[in-house]
């Protein structure tokens with residue numbers, strides 16, 4: 336369905352599958368769905384055609400979507416956070432074909448809500464349940480990933496990503512803050528401060544294929560390239576930092592690739608501009624630009640990281656001396672352990688990536704235990720959009 340279109344009569348006769356994750360955010364109250372979302376959805380779909388499923392465990396949303404009747408369903412609506420959307424997206428991608436372009440409605444009810452925030456920002460809408468419900472009821476569909484999704488060749492399995500790939504500082508903050516889920520989005524800030532105070536040092540080898548940003552290279556309709564020409568001062572400053580040619584060392588046997596090796600503290604690769612509702616992490620990112628925006632932190636002191644944390648909400652971190660910000664069509668990460676032997680997680684769309692041998696990361700409790708620590712194998716991430 337093109338942007339701006341609304342549900343056709345034929346689609347309105349289909350069913351709407353609503354998946355409510357009661358564990359998302361501070362603990363999703365199903366009555367909040369009934370109060371804020373259901374009445375709006377019922378403007379477009381007959382109540383009897385709306386199937387509401389409250390998930391009972393991790394993985395259920397993915398399983399349901401993997402086996403649902405696509406022909407008779409108009410869309411899947413996620414009431415949860417990025418993890419819920421990631422499950423639904425992976426469930427659809429596992430089916431292949433038309434399922435890969437199946438509409439997903441996103442009602443922000445998680446801690447980060449980065450995907451919903453990015454889409455709301457692009458549409459000039461506020462990121463809240465009622466506005467998102469209205470967007471679903473209107474049937475306005477925007478591309479959010481299929482043409483630009485990463486096939487993440489992680490060690491244990493292939494994971495498809497709409498939003499992000501993170502390692503080191505960024506993933507540790509995300510994964511280790513899950514015990515503070517009751518705090519909502521504040522859990523990220525608190526855990527980031529903890530991680531800065533008890534700083535871990537990591538080593539890694541990061542290889543990436545940067546995209547040269549020049550006004551001449553701007554394909555029509557590509558938002559991130561429009562930003563590169565500079566429409567908003569803050570964003571233009573951030574995009575100015577995306578000079579792939581000056582980031583990293585050239586790799587002799589791989590033309591066009593660069594390498595950063597050594598004291599790399601964290602990598603956050605984003606497919607969308609917002610990394611959380613108040614984290615304008617990658618101002619130049621767009622869902623359909625065929626690349627990831629890489630944020631690499633290397634050699635930063637505690638003070639420097641604290642300073643970074645304070646300016647993350649507006650995008651100014653991109654020009655910080657400790658940050659390399661570059662657009663890349665592919666990248667490979669060979670992560671080493673942290674000097675404490677703890678953390679060093681990899682997360683895709685905020686979800687922990689398990690290791691291939693299953694010895695570590697089989698459960699989150701195991702993953703957090705240093706006795707289970709061993710490094711990941713190298714991970715390659717490519718963009719599905721050539």
Ligand SMILES: Nc1ncnc2c1ncn2[C@@H]1O[C@H](COP(=O)(O)OP(=O)(O)OP(=O)(O)O)[C@@H](O)[C@H]1O
Nearest residue numbers: 359360390391392415416417418419445446447448
């Ligand atoms: N009934 C349930 N009990 C426990 N976990 C669940 C249940 N249903 C779904 N989950 C899992 O809850 C996890 C967290 O959900 P989600 O990511 O949507 O919320 P969040 O982490 O608060 O938000 P965000 O990812 O935006 O920060 C997901 O990994 C999902 O698989």
